[in-house]
Amino acid sequence: MEGYIESVETMGLVDGPGIRFVVFLQGCPLRCLYCHNPETWAERRENPTTPEELVKKILRYKPYFEDEGGVTFSGGEPLNQPEFLLECLKLCKKEGIHTCLDTSGFGKSLQKEILTYVDLVILDVKATSPKEFSQITSKEQEKMIEFLTLCDQMNKKMWIRQVIVPGLNDDEEHVLNLKKFIEPYKNIERIELLPYHLYGVEKYKKLGIPYRLDGVKPMDADKCHKLQMLLED
Numbered sequence: 222m223e224g225y226i227e228s229v230e231t232m233g234l235v236d237g238p239g240i241r242f243v244v245f246l247q248g249c250p251l252r253c254l255y256c257h258n259p260e261t262w263a264e265r266r267e268n269p270t271t272p273e274e275l276v277k278k279i280l281r282y283k284p285y286f287e288d289e290g291g292v293t294f295s296g297g298e299p300l301n302q303p304e305f306l307l308e309c310l311k312l313c314k315k316e317g318i319h320t321c322l323d324t325s326g327f328g329k330s331l332q333k334e335i336l337t338y339v340d341l342v343i344l345d346v347k348a349t350s351p352k353e354f355s356q357i358t359s360k361e362q363e364k365m366i367e368f369l370t371l372c373d374q375m376n377k378k379m380w381i382r383q384v385i386v387p388g389l390n391d392d393e394e395h396v397l398n399l400k401k402f403i404e405p406y407k408n409i410e411r412i413e414l415l416p417y418h419l420y421g422v423e424k425y426k427k428l429g430i431p432y433r434l435d436g437v438k439p440m441d442a443d444k445c446h447k448l449q450m451l452l453e454d
Contacts, residue, residue, distance in 0.1 A: 224271075225269060225302065233293060237321035237343065246261075247265050247301075247302075253358050255357075256421065261297035291321060293343075294321070303328055307331055307334055320340050320341070323345075325358075340378065343380045348383075353390070373406045387440055
């Protein structure tokens with residue numbers, strides 16, 4: 222059993238509760254307009270690692286994250302390597318480590334089994350309308366909704382996230398649609414609006430990939446905060 226990791230972050234502070242050891246898995250089926258990690262798209266088969274090797278490394282940092290933090294599996298799309306992810310999660314839970322899955326909900330298989338070993342799901346919903354979802358990701362929305370429904374059925378704690386992009390979804394209508402969209406799901410603890418930024422633009426240049434939001438300015442943080450307040454009512 223081997224998996225492929227793009228990178229790790231040993232002191233993550235925004236990828237779940239507490240201090241997180243964040244694992245960025247390689248490979249993603251989506252091509253989001255605002256993705257800032259295009260280097261994770263390809264399913265490269267370089268520098269393989271086993272679940273045991275990865276968890277051994279994670280355990281070195283357990284004194285730092287302790288009970289309030291844990292490990293977050295991100296990407297890319299972590300569900301793109303389901304067998305490897307499942308084994309890593311099992312080993313983490315054996316060691317009493319809090320587990321978080323940062324995902325778009327697009328998995329190949331084993332989703333129910335994987336969620337059994339996940340304490341928290343962070344789901345990026347991308348968009349609430351099928352048309353906008355396809356426009357942003359190049360994929361259909363059904364898989365994300367199926368995954369969201371499965372999490373609800375399994376009563377998995379969830380954080381919902383959506384990136385807010387100027388001229389695309391930075392208005393009250395879109396935010397209120399998001400609020401209405403997630404209303405039927407009772408397992409959601411938090412909704413976060415993330416302001417669009419330009420941190421990944423240079424990566425596109427280095428990789429020779431056209432940046433499809435060229436010319437779009439970063440999202441104003443104050444405006445994003447005001448939109449966030451609509452979700453608190």
